[in-house]
Amino acid sequence: MTEGSVQTLDISPVDRVEGDLDVRVEIQDGHVVNAWTQAKLFRGFEVILRDKDPQAGLVVTPRVCGICGASHLTCAAWALDTAWQTTVPRNAILARNLGRSSRPCRASRATTMACS
Numbered sequence: 001m002t003e004g005s006v007q008t009l010d011i012s013p014v015d016r017v018e019g020d021l022d023v024r025v026e027i028q029d030g031h032v033v034n035a036w037t038q039a040k041l042f043r044g045f046e047v048i049l050r051d052k053d054p055q056a057g058l059v060v061t062p063r064v065c066g067i068c069g070a071s072h073l074t075c076a077a078w079a080l081d082t083a084w085q086t087t088v089p090r091n092a093i094l095a096r097n098l099g100r101s102s103r104p105c106r107a108s109r110a111t112t113m114a115c116s
Contacts (some may be wrong), residue, residue: 003029016040054080074100 007027013020021091026034044062049057057076062069074096
């Protein structure tokens with residue numbers, strides 16, 4: 001690969017608990033410059049939340065999936081922030097990131113001991 005050229009790495013499918021995930025990464029000079037994911041399985045969250053208060057997504061989506069509730073909550077909050085054009089304070093972003101980064105540590109006893 002020549003310097004400055006972009007290499008594309010496609011990983012598909014990535015097996016997950018619910019459905020498959022496609023990942024595409026662009027690498028330039030040894031650094032990731034862009035990345036995308038695509039999950040093709042329709043989970044139906046949109047149907048469940050139709051005609052509900054938008055804030056219901058903060059309650060419903062983390063509970064629909066028994067495995068990755070923190071990810072669904074984060075995305076629901078981001079969607080509301082985007083829709084309402086909210087300026088999220090820096091400390092709130094840091095708190096959200098800390099909460100998300102601690103999720104793997106709470107996932108199992110083995111990792112909890114390693115993260116303590």
